[in-house]
Amino acid sequence: MRPVRVAPALLALLTLLAGLVTAAPSGAGVDPGVRVPQIESTTTAAAMPALRVRTRLRGLSHPWDVKQLPSGSLLVTERDPARLTLSPKKGVQRKVRFPARKVWTSGETGLMGLEIDPDFATNRRFYTCSGWRKPHGKDIRVNAWRLNRAETRARLIKPLLTGLPTVSGRHGGCRLLIADDGSMYVGTGDAAVGTNPRDLTSLGGKTLRLDRFTGRPWPDNPFIDAADAMQRYVHTYGHRNVQGLAQRRDGSMWSVEQGSYRDDEVNLLVPGGDYGWNPVPGYNESVPMTDQDLPGDQINARWRSGRSTVATSGGTFVDGDRWGRLDGALAVGALKNEMLLFIRFDASGRNPRVTRPAALHHRFGRLRTPVQLANGSLLVTTDNCCGMDRVLVVRPR
Numbered sequence: 001m002r003p004v005r006v007a008p009a010l011l012a013l014l015t016l017l018a019g020l021v022t023a024a025p026s027g028a029g030v031d032p033g034v035r036v037p038q039i040e041s042t043t044t045a046a047a048m049p050a051l052r053v054r055t056r057l058r059g060l061s062h063p064w065d066v067k068q069l070p071s072g073s074l075l076v077t078e079r080d081p082a083r084l085t086l087s088p089k090k091g092v093q094r095k096v097r098f099p100a101r102k103v104w105t106s107g108e109t110g111l112m113g114l115e116i117d118p119d120f121a122t123n124r125r126f127y128t129c130s131g132w133r134k135p136h137g138k139d140i141r142v143n144a145w146r147l148n149r150a151e152t153r154a155r156l157i158k159p160l161l162t163g164l165p166t167v168s169g170r171h172g173g174c175r176l177l178i179a180d181d182g183s184m185y186v187g188t189g190d191a192a193v194g195t196n197p198r199d200l201t202s203l204g205g206k207t208l209r210l211d212r213f214t215g216r217p218w219p220d221n222p223f224i225d226a227a228d229a230m231q232r233y234v235h236t237y238g239h240r241n242v243q244g245l246a247q248r249r250d251g252s253m254w255s256v257e258q259g260s261y262r263d264d265e266v267n268l269l270v271p272g273g274d275y276g277w278n279p280v281p282g283y284n285e286s287v288p289m290t291d292q293d294l295p296g297d298q299i300n301a302r303w304r305s306g307r308s309t310v311a312t313s314g315g316t317f318v319d320g321d322r323w324g325r326l327d328g329a330l331a332v333g334a335l336k337n338e339m340l341l342f343i344r345f346d347a348s349g350r351n352p353r354v355t356r357p358a359a360l361h362h363r364f365g366r367l368r369t370p371v372q373l374a375n376g377s378l379l380v381t382t383d384n385c386c387g388m389d390r391v392l393v394v395r396p397r
């Protein structure tokens with residue numbers, strides 16, 4: 001049979017009609033001759049997306065951080081068993097061999113923050129922040145590792161930064177983030193020692209910034225000329241327990257930290273800034289999270305939880321049109337309230353508005369760390385117990 005030839009004019013008319021039918025909402029009873037504007041399109045008033053959640057990995061224990069390698073494999077740090085777990089794009093998840101017995105684990109401290117070198121494809125480097133057993137004593141430290149080609153074994157290249165304080169394991173931080181300019185940020189906890197946050201010679205209760213190859217303080221650091229070698233690492237101080245670090249599209253750097261009995265905080269980090277946590281004498285947690293009565297200027301949080309806490313942990317700014325109204329929002333994991341918060345700030349980083357999607361509220365237990373994949377979806381780690389934890393994939397429908 002010969003193909004039916006349609007005149008170009010008729011084809012154009014059919015295409016136009018098809019377009020009108022598609023554009024009109026079904027059952028709206030609109031005159032087919034009138035073009036219907038799309039009121040809730042992503043180009044005008046962006047819609048709040050419905051979220052789809054699926055499980056990518058299971059059988060984990062306290063997965064603290066997760067990152068995707070260029071091969072598509074996921075690398076996960078599990079805090080308390082001090083395990084590095086790898087999930088290949090295809091195939092069964094496995095443990096990566098590394099000197100796990102050197103990792104000191106106690107309470108909130110163990111194998112925590114994870115970063116992949118931006119040049120991983122050529123240098124195979126990644127970084128962890130963890131508790132560490134020394135010949136005499138312990139600390140929290142940032143280590144640089146090299147992963148073999150087979151993705152089965154990690155060798156320690158060198159400790160990049162040592163001497164982050166730890167006592168019982170409470171308030172151990174510790175988040176890593178490599179910024180767009182290649183510098184490495186470290187968010188630390190105060191080790192539940194009241195004097196640490198304001199002591200500029202202690203690495204506890206701070207955000208720090210360093211060179212990811214040499215381990216030296218970043219040359220632009222606000223106290224780079226200080227006599228004390230530790231102080232040269234300090235980017236900001238007066239923090240309680242920085243568990244989240246996130247860089248916004250405009251280049252600004254943000255932290256997420258857990259409040260005491262109130263006021264979890266999201267902070268916009270200003271070099272040299274004092275964020276106002278000074279729980280003394282002893283470890284006096286009745287003081288404000290940002291105590292303006294301290295000498296000098298203290299920087300107020302850009303968002304705080306108010307009279308109770310939700311136990312915020314990791315955070316990342318989500319990026320991409322498919323996130324609709326959440327495009328550019330800060331996604332934050334909340335442990336105590338078992339949810340993912342999306343906090344939308346305005347262009348100046350103020351006026352936070354919070355969304356708590358039902359798809360992630362009280363559905364998977366405690367949620368710790370959201371991480372955005374190259375394809376725009378979010379990975380989210382749960383933090384429950386004993387082989388029951390997962391890595392979820394969250395994407396807009």
Ligand SMILES: [Ca+2]
Nearest residue numbers: 275276289290
């Ligand atoms: Ca504060």
Ligand SMILES: [Ca+2]
Nearest residue numbers: 292294295296
């Ligand atoms: Ca003051």
